[in-house]
Every structure is written in structure tokens, then in C-alpha cells.
Amino acid sequence: xxxxxxxxxxxxxxxxxxxxxxxxxxxxxxxxxxxxxxxxxxxxxxxxxxxxxxxxxxxxxxxxxxxxxxxxxxxxxxxxxxxxxxxxxxxxxxxxxxxxxxxxxxxxxxxxxxxxxxxxxxxxxxxx
Numbered sequence: 717x718x719x720x721x722x723x724x725x726x727x728x729x730x731x732x733x734x735x736x737x738x739x740x741x742x743x744x745x746x747x748x749x750x751x752x753x754x755x756x757x758x759x760x761x762x763x764x765x766x767x768x769x770x771x772x773x774x775x776x777x778x779x780x781x782x783x784x785x786x787x788x789x790x791x792x793x794x795x796x797x798x799x800x801x802x803x804x805x806x807x808x809x810x811x812x813x814x815x816x817x818x819x820x821x822x823x824x825x826x827x828x829x830x831x832x833x834x835x836x837x838x839x840x841x842x843x844x
Contacts, residue, residue, distance in 0.1 A: 718805040719761065719768045725813050726759050729820045731835045747824055747835070754831060758823040759816065760795075770803045770812075771795050772819035782815075 726732060726745040733755075735744045745759035760771040774782065776798050782789045788807050792800025803815065824837045 719763065721809065722761060722768070722770050722812060722816070725816050726761065729817070730837070731824075732758075732820070747820060747827075748831075754827065756823045756826065758819045762793075764793075768805060769793065770816075771800050772803060772815050773799055773822045774801050774815070774818060775822065778818075 723734070723743065727734065729747065731747045732745055733748065735746055735755075736742065737744055741763050743761040744757055745761065746755040746757050748755040758773055762769050762771075771792050771794075779791075779799065779801050782801060783791065786807060788804050790802050790804075791797035793802040795802075801815075803812070807815075821837075824832055824835060825839075827835075
């Protein structure tokens, strides 16, 4: 159940698309600007051992706070542990959406200005 709802949240963001470079058990969610060639990953949705998990990019200080406050959040599985978290089911939908949007915003912020404009992205602070 979480797999499909998280997938919908990930795909709801402007310019987001799904790719399967690691096989059918690992959906990579990327965002692309104008030409699609500069696509960057902001989420990795996996089924491991019958459990759904989602890797999301996160500000380093916030990542540590989230891990300390939520047993469902751990350092990123097969990712840079400082900048990525792995989330398993158990968080409410509002928290999950906020984490997904934060991951997306961090990645889009690193795109060239023309790509950000093509996505209609207005910045990290405007969403709140």
C-alpha cells in the first residue's frame, strides 16, 4: 500500500519521472529540466525482503534530527549517509509528502536556473 501512495507522491511533482536502471524492484525517481539530459535522482523506491523503503535526499542537520525522532528513518541504504535517508512504512502521509518535497527541492535547487524556470520552481522557502 505504501509503495503505490509514495509512488504517486513522487510522480506528482513537476518534471518528475520514474526509471528502472537497477531492475524492476528499484524505481528511481528523477527530475529533469528543459532537455531531460540533466535528470537528477530525488527518490529511490524499493521492495526489499517484502518491505517497501524509500531513499530521499535530506539536509544533513535535518536528516540527523529526523533519524533521532523516528525509528522508521535510517541513514540512506546504499547512499551517502550524510545526505540521504531511508524511510520504511509507519510515518503519516503528511510527513512523507513533506520529506518527498524536501528531497525534490534540494535536487531542483542544484539544477541550472533555466531548468528551474522551465519546471516553474519558485524556491525552497516558498513552499514552506
